[in-house]
Amino acid sequence: MRTQVAIIGAGPAGSLLSHLLHRSGIDSIVVERSSRNHVLDRIRAGVLEWGSVEVLRAAGLDARMDAEGHVHDGAALVWGGREAFFIDINRHVGSHFMSYGQTKMQEDLYAAADVRHAAIVFEAANVEVHNPLSDRPSITFDVGGIAERVDADYVVGCDGYHGAARPAIPDTVLRTFEKEYPFGWLGIMSETPPLPDLVYANHANGFALASQRNPMLSRYYVQCSLDDDLADWSDDRFWSELTTRLGSTVGGQVVTGPSIEKSIAPLRSFVAEPMRYGNLFIAGDAAHIVPPTGAKGLNLAISDVHYLSRALTAHYDGGDDEYLDRYSEMALRRVWSAVRFSWWMTTLLHRFPEQTAFDQRAQEAELDYLASSMHAQAAMAEQYAGLPFES
Template sequence: MKTQVAIIGGGPAGLLLSHLLHQAGVDSVVLEHRSRAQVQSRIRAGVLEQGTVDLLRSCGLGDRMDREGHPHDGMQVAWAGQESFFIDVRKHLGKRFMAYGQTQIQEDLHAACDARSARVIHEALDVTLHGVESANPHVTFVHAGQEQRLDCQFIAGCDGFHGVSRKAIPANVLREFEKVYPFGWLGILSETPPLPDIVYANHPRGFALASMRSPTLSRYYLQVPLDTRIEDWPDERFWQELKARYPREIADRIVTGPSIEKSIAPLRSYVAEPMRHGQLFLAGDAAHIVPPTGAKGLNLAVSDVFYLSRALADFYGTGSPFLLDGYSDMALRRVWASVRTSWYLTNLLHRFPDSTAFDQRAQEHELEYLRSSPSAQLALAEQYAGLPFEAPGGA
């Protein structure tokens, strides 16, 4: 097989890149090691920034999102002994968020692939990248028991943190930055009406988050030790603990019900630099991981894909490598802005096991400053809402 761009990974980043390239007249083939059913069944992010919403609408993927998604204006913060306060992103910036699950986005992208008869190969095993430093790289893989080869001009690594793409960058080139947090998140999904806003809680018992996937689907999280076992947390215990971490007026509004999914996720911050090596470009979780505190992971993948699709379209349209050469630096500026925001919110809202009395009092006064200062709320709102996509000329 031959194509212009080989895309490794058929999650939201890979399929959105394929969709945008198709609209620009650029050919691609997507290789995904899981089955289509497995890809669509993953329960992941569900809060979309205004820039992500605008991009999905502009490329024809926004109809179902606008019908089924739940727009909201900001986030509410509560902490022990204090009234909660609301950071109104819409008031400060004129931007809104959309609660719309990654599962639904994946379904929309697969439907778009079907409509255009896109070349997406699921259950592509033993994917190996060759010649990424040459002008003519290729990818080998095994599908249906047969080894195959895909020749291309560029490779886009959209295969996540554990994928093969980043590993194709030599160790003496790749720089890795990582922070591992000393706790995880126990999350459940329930078919219950969510709270009207995203609500963060800082409590002596630990962090909690009330989020949503749709008007009838709620997502809740609890900070837990890293050695926590799911089987020790039946639904009844989860709901009791969740309500204990919120002020009474918020806890009383939480509608409980059976969980339909339950999982524990460790928290880490991770960035790989550069996001380009030779003819290989990284996008999404293949290049960076952020704690879910700031709801940045999926939105960062979308901005990476936007920059990369624009650069590839410009190269094939004009022959200029200018945007491709600037892709890594441009993407990383937005990545680090989001990594910093997620790191700030994680430190602000969680109880760390090794915190001193000084650390705790400083955290409380930071929360009080954020509550009382419109300027501090505006600064956080700018980052939480997501920075605008950069113009081709740079920042």
């Protein structure tokens, strides 16, 4: 097979890149190691920066998002037994964000792919990248025991942390940076009406978060030990712990019900650079992972794809390679900004195993400062809402 851009991974990053390239008249083939249903069943992020919303709108993927997404002006914090404090993002930076589940975004992308009869190969095994430094890089894979090959001008790896794209960059070129956090998040999904706002909690028992996916689908998290067994977390135990950490006022507003999904996920930060090696590019989780505290993972994938689709369009439209040459450095500036913010949010709101009494008082003092300083609130609001894309 022959195409202009071979994309590995049919998750949000790969599917969106293929969609944007199609709108620019650029051919692509997408290769995905999992089944279509498996990709759709992933329970992932649900908060979109306004820049991400605008990218999806410009791509014609806005009808369902605007109908079902929930626009927020800010988010609330609770700590030290006090009432919830609201960070008014719209007031400070004139922006919003939207709750819209990644699963729904993925459904929208696949629906659009079906309409245009996109070339997506699911359940591809043994994916490998070949000759990334050449003018004709390629990928090989097996489908149903039959070997396949795609030759392309460019290969883009949107295949996640365990994918085939990043390992194709030699260790002599690739640098990785990683931080693992000594706790996880226990998350549940319930078919109950969510709280009107996202609420982050710092409590003596640990962090908690009240989030949402739609008017009758709530997403909640509590900090837990990485050694915890999911079987030990009954729904009753989870709801009791969540409402305790959110405090009496906020916790009293939580509508409880049976969980329809429950899982424990570790938290870590990871960055690989550069994000280009010859005619191979990496994007999304293949290049970076952030703890979900700052709600940046999906948004970084969208910004990577925005930069890359713009670069490829400039190349094919007029032979202008400036954006292609700048892709890695431009994307990494945004990545590191989000990594720093996510690290700060995680450090601010979680209880660490080795945390001393001094550390706890300093953490509480920083939260008090945030509540008392308009400048501190504006700085947080600017980063939570998402920095503008570079031109």
